Amino acid sequence: MIHSLSGGIIADYENLVYVFVLLQSGVKAWYISPFPFVKPGDAVQVPARGSSERGEVLRVEHVTKQTAPYPVNRTLEIECIL
Numbered sequence: 001m002i003h004s005l006s007g008g009i010i011a012d013y014e015n016l017v018y019v020f021v022l023l024q025s026g027v028k029a030w031y032i033s034p035f036p037f038v039k040p041g042d043a044v045q046v047p048a049r050g051s052s053e054r055g056e057v058l059r060v061e062h063v064t065k066q067t068a069p070y071p072v073n074r075t076l077e078i079e080c081i082l
Contacts, residue, residue: 013064013065013066014064014065015062015063015064016032016062016063016064016065016068016072017032017033017034017035017036017038017060017061017062017063018030018031018032018033018060018061018062018063018068018069018070018075019031019032019033019038019044019057019059019060019061019078020057020058020059020060020061020069021044021046021055021056021057021058021078022055022056022058023046023048023053023054023055024053024054024055025048025053027048028058029046029048030069030070030075031044031046031075031076031077031078032072032075032076032077032078033060033077033078034077034078035078035081038057038060038078038081039057039060040057040058040059040060041056041057042056042057042081042082043055043056043057043081043082044056044057044078044079044080044081044082045078045079045080045082046076046078046079047076047077047079052079054082
């Protein structure tokens, strides 16, 4: 993370693992994975509509906050790999 002289953050290049998940309900959504070894085809448990739901990872993207496919501050994390 780089800070400006005035105290603000210029850029944050933290690496993130984004996963595109197909939920059992048929909804597709992006999630952040705290597990770097997640891969397409993995079954995961994710937060959805106030509870947890099972889903399948369709796609994995290694990104930074600047290149994330969905805003980082609005992206939930997967709970576990099943």
